[in-house]
Amino acid sequence: MxxxxxxANASGYWGDDPEALARQVRGDPVDYVTLDFLAEITxxxxxxxxARNPNLGYAYDFVQMLSPLLPVLVERGIRxxxxxxxxxxxxxxxxxxxxxxxxxxxxxxxxxxGDDLLPRLDELLAAGVPLAHLDDGRPLxxxxxxxxxxxxxLGAWPIAxxxxxxxxxxxxxxTTDAALTLGPLVHELGWAWDxxxxxxxxxxxxxxxxCGAQATGGNLTDxxxxxxxDVGYPIADVASxxxxxxxKSAGTGGRVSRATVTEQLLYEIANPGAYLTPDVSADFRAxxxxxxxxxxxxxxxxxxxxxxxSLKVTVVVREGWRAVGLAxxxxxxxxxxxxxxxxxxxxxxxxxxxxxxAELIGYRSCWGSAAPDVEPNEGVFRAAVRDPDRxxxxxxxxxxxxxxxxxxxxxxxxxxxxxxxxxxxYWPALVPRELVRPRIEILRGETRVARELxxxxxxxxxGSSPPSAGSFxxxxxxxxxxxxxxxxxxIAYARSGxxxxxxxxxxxxxxxxAYAFLRRTLDAERVRRHFAALCQGPVExxxxxxxxxxxxxxxxxxxxxxxxxxxxxxxGKTLGQGLLSLELDVPEAVLAxxxxxxxG
Numbered sequence: 001m002x003x004x005x006x007x008a009n010a011s012g013y014w015g016d017d018p019e020a021l022a023r024q025v026r027g028d029p030v031d032y033v034t035l036d037f038l039a040e041i042t043x044x045x046x047x048x049x050x051a052r053n054p055n056l057g058y059a060y061d062f063v064q065m066l067s068p069l070l071p072v073l074v075e076r077g078i079r080x081x082x083x084x085x086x087x088x089x090x091x092x093x094x095x096x097x098x099x100x101x102x103x104x105x106x107x108x109x110x111x112x113x114g115d116d117l118l119p120r121l122d123e124l125l126a127a128g129v130p131l132a133h134l135d136d137g138r139p140l141x142x143x144x145x146x147x148x149x150x151x152x153x154l155g156a157w158p159i160a161x162x163x164x165x166x167x168x169x170x171x172x173x174x175t176t177d178a179a180l181t182l183g184p185l186v187h188e189l190g191w192a193w194d195x196x197x198x199x200x201x202x203x204x205x206x207x208x209x210x211c212g213a214q215a216t217g218g219n220l221t222d223x224x225x226x227x228x229x230d231v232g233y234p235i236a237d238v239a240s241x242x243x244x245x246x247x248k249s250a251g252t253g254g255r256v257s258r259a260t261v262t263e264q265l266l267y268e269i270a271n272p273g274a275y276l277t278p279d280v281s282a283d284f285r286a287x288x289x290x291x292x293x294x295x296x297x298x299x300x301x302x303x304x305x306x307x308x309x310s311l312k313v314t315v316v317v318r319e320g321w322r323a324v325g326l327a328x329x330x331x332x333x334x335x336x337x338x339x340x341x342x343x344x345x346x347x348x349x350x351x352x353x354x355x356x357x358a359e360l361i362g363y364r365s366c367w368g369s370a371a372p373d374v375e376p377n378e379g380v381f382r383a384a385v386r387d388p389d390r391x392x393x394x395x396x397x398x399x400x401x402x403x404x405x406x407x408x409x410x411x412x413x414x415x416x417x418x419x420x421x422x423x424x425x426y427w428p429a430l431v432p433r434e435l436v437r438p439r440i441e442i443l444r445g446e447t448r449v450a451r452e453l454x455x456x457x458x459x460x461x462x463g464s465s466p467p468s469a470g471s472f473x474x475x476x477x478x479x480x481x482x483x484x485x486x487x488x489x490x491i492a493y494a495r496s497g498x499x500x501x502x503x504x505x506x507x508x509x510x511x512x513x514a515y516a517f518l519r520r521t522l523d524a525e526r527v528r529r530h531f532a533a534l535c536q537g538p539v540e541x542x543x544x545x546x547x548x549x550x551x552x553x554x555x556x557x558x559x560x561x562x563x564x565x566x567x568x569x570x571x572g573k574t575l576g577q578g579l580l581s582l583e584l585d586v587p588e589a590v591l592a593x594x595x596x597x598x599x600g
Contacts, residue, residue, distance in 0.1 A: 002240040005188045007181050007205070009234050011035035011082070012212030014042050014059045020212065020233050021065045025072055027249030030235060031188070034180040035062060035082035036210045040500065041562045041571075043174070044316050044424045046086040047149045057088030060095070066169075067099035073168075074105045081159060081180050085171045087149060089113050090441075092171050097443060106445050110167025112158045114438040114453075115174040117150040117313060117431065124435065131315060131429040135501070135555075140315065140429065148424070149316040152431055155278030155307075156202075157193070157457050158438035159183025165442045165449070174314065176277045178206025181236070189240050193279075193457035200282035200304025201242025203275070208246055208264050208299070209234050214495075215264040216248050217255035221493035221580065222597045227253040243300045245292065256295040259493055259508070262547050265289070265299075266506020268497040270553050272544050278311055278433070278456075280304040286546040301546055311436055315427035319564055320354060320388035325400040325418035327381040330410035335363055337408040338381050344407060345383055348399055355386045355559075357566040366569040367578035368533030381411075384566040386423050393420050424563045426500050476516040479589040489580035491594045492518060496576035499553075501561040502537075503572035505579050508549040511594040515548035521584060527552050530582050531575070534558075552579075 008030040010021040014037040024033050037059040050057030062084035073080065085092045093111045100106060117124065121144065124131065131140040131150075140147070151174035160183045162170045170183075182202040185191065191198045208215050215234040217226035232252025238244040246261050248254060265284060269275050272284035283303040292298045329337050342358035362379030364371040385396045397418040404413045434455045441450040488494075488507070491514040496505040507522065509515035524539040537555030544551060558572055559565035569575070 003189060005032070005185055005238050006030040007032045007034060007184060007209065007236050007238060009034050009036070009209040009212050011037060012210065012214060013037065013039060014061065016212055018061065018065055022069060023249070023252070024233055024235075025069050025076070025078060027232075027252070028235065029076075030078060032079050032081060032184045034184075034209060035080070035084065036177050036180060036212075037062065038083050038086060038174060039562070040314055040426050043087065043149060043151060043314060044563050046088070047316060050087055051148075055088075055091055058086040058092035059084040063092065063095045063099055066096065067103065070100055070103040070105050070107070074107055079163070079168050079170070079184065081170045081172075081184060083172045083175050083180060085111065085173045087116065087151070087173065089171055089173045093441075093443065096169060096171065107168040108166045108442055108444040110162035110165065110170040111441045112154065112162055112170065112172040112175070112438060113441070114158070114436060115151045115154050117152055117436070118147070121147060121150055124431065129431055129435065131313060131431065134428040134430065140427065143317055146318040147315055148318060150313055152311045152313045152436045153278060154311070154436070154438050155179045156182035156186055157279065158440055158453055160187040161453060162440045162442065163187040165440065165451075166444070167442055177210035178203045178277060179279065181206030181209050182279060185238055189238070194306075196280055196304030196306065197302060198242040198304075199280035201244070201302040202238065203277055203280055203282045203304075204265070204284065204287065204299065204302045205236045205238055205244045207269070207275075208261060209236055211264060211267060213254060214267065215246060215256070215260055217260050219495060220255070220260055220263060221489065221495070221576075222259060225597065226255045229253045242302060243298065246297045246299065247295055256297055258289050258291050258297055261289050261297045261299065262508045262549065263493060263495040263506070265547060266508060266544070266549055266551055267495050268499060268504045269506070269551060270499055270504060271540075272542050272551050276308055276312075278307055280307050284547070285544045287544070288546055309433055310430040311433050313429045313431050315429055316563065317425045317427050319423045319425040320386055321390045321393040321420055322384065322386040322423040322566070323393050323397045323418040323420045324382065324384040324566070325397065326413075326415045327400070327403075328378070328412035328414055329360070329381050329408075330378040331376070334376055334379055335360060337410065338363075338379070341381050341403060341407050341411070342383065344403055345400060348402075349396060351392055353385045353387045353392060355566055356384070358383045359568065361568055366574040367581075368531065370530050370533070370578045370581065372581070382568065386564070386566060390420065426561045426563045428500055476513055478513070478517045478520055479587055482588050483585040484588060484591060485583050485585050486591070487580060488522070488582045488584055490596055491586060491590065492580065494576035494580050496572050496574070496579075498558055498562060498571040501556050501558050503554040503557040503575050505552045505554065505576050506549055507552070507579065508547055512548060513590050513593040517586060517590045518550060519543065522550060524552065527554070527579065530579065531557065
């Protein structure tokens with residue numbers, strides 16, 4: 001097998017378990033620990049912080065978690081790679097340096113910069129780079145004055161270079177999540193930057209690790225099978241050929257199985273035949289995921305082609321103001337009471353908003369008409385508005401509390417007066433790779449070395465197309481015969497998430513015959529109809545025969561996306577469970593071949 005690199009993860013988002021890093025460092029031996037803090041919403045939060053205080057703009061929790069562990073990291077030779085730098089990488093590095101001095105250790109600190117395009121935005125627009133919205137082609141120029149952030153997604157190349165320059169702790173700004181793992185793998189295993197299949201394998205490993213405990217039982221459809229206490233975080237043992245085994249430290253809770261890893265592999269991948277990164281276009285469709293022991297799962301079969309010649313850019317745009325208010329409602333006739341309260345509120349305000357929403361949390365607020373028609377005993381009335389006119393939003397915030405003594409009985413206001421906040425839109429765009437130049441800096445004690453890198457590794461190619469889906473075969477034939485109506489969860493499990501305003505739902509069959517049935521039956525139009533009340537665009541279906549899975553991409557299904565949407569589930573996290581409630585007429589032969597809650 002040759003050399004094996006042990007990469008652990010200790011964070012899937014800013015706000016994740018603050019003790020996970022310590023557990024990974026003090027658990028089973030590892031070579032690297034990665035921490036992922038950034039999402040579109042997080043970038044907006046960090047930009048707000050930096051606007052208020054130029055010394056902020058990074059995930060300061062990371063420094064707090066890291067500081068007491070610095071002596072242990074140095075003693076055990078564990079390297080750390082994290083995108084905690086957010087929009088202020090050097091400030092994050094400086095706080096870590098202070099912590100190192102306080103702990104009496106001197107690990108080499110590396111930073112990766114160059115992703116922040118905001119200072120160069122006018123230069124790029126003047127050079128003819130439109131930074132057009134990826135969904136509708138609108139150019140950015142007309143709304144330039146509303147842009148508050150613009151960050152390109154960097155890849156694994158500068159991380160590997162920082163490690164090669166001696167860095168023991170690497171902090172980055174905006175990178176692809178998988179790059180946090182791929183960078184160390186390329187550095188340690190000596191992979192070439194045009195070895196597409198190995199780069200794809202490292203990207204797949206990074207995708208499994210990037211969301212922390214989602215690979216070790218968190219959010220699992222079959223959650224009752226998971227040991228709930230002290231859930232362990234994932235570790236990937238990656239071999240030089242790119243194959244890897246997912247595991248967790250001995251004695252920790254959670255679960256590692258074919259199902260836990262498959263659900264994470266399906267998470268937010270859009271087109272699985274072309275999972276685009278700055279390093280490689282990874283093909284997930286022929287992945288093979290196999291249980292090889294208790295809490296040990298082997299993953300092989302990744303394929304890769306050259307990456308695109310552009311980098312994705314996340315642009316954040318001011319989009320007016322928003323506010324959300326809550327009130328408690330109790331039965332009887334809770335739905336009627338919610339309708340009455342909404343009627344009173346909108347009548348009193350007497351104005352239109354750019355967007356407004358009133359709903360009852362506890363009744364169809366997440367799935368719309370895809371949810372059952374059940375009368376709850378109590379729920380939370382939630383009203384939200386967004387508008388360019390701050391005055392209108394402030395009037396809403398001052399009005400809602402006024403119904404506490406005027407509305408229907410059983411009403412209780414909680415949470416106080418709604419807070420008026422600035423609203424931000426997510427604007428995905430592309431920038432030519434050659435216009436983005438990463439920079440690395442290495443700091444050890446008082447010695448600092450800085451270097452600007454080329455836009456990509458030497459000899460990198462781009463622009464290849466993914467292989468045809470037809471090369472993966474047709475699978476089993478579905479037998480005819482008597483059917484029974486059952487919910488989809490009887491024969492499948494699922495996970496969902498967001499890509500801006502679009503939702504991603506991955507559905508994995510519980511048996512080969514169930515996959516053959518779903519491949520024939522569960523088409524894009526059926527999914528679109530199921531979520532007709534939410535989905536404002538088309539639905540795409542992609543097949544992953546290796547995982548016995550289907551991936552559905554629902555366009556314009558999230559009310560504007562995480563930074564703008566007024567919906568309760570503005571990131572589509574509940575939609576996988578919503579799809580599993582869909583009832584299908586399944587042949588008895590398929591049911592007989594598919595034990596419920598089977599792990600594969």
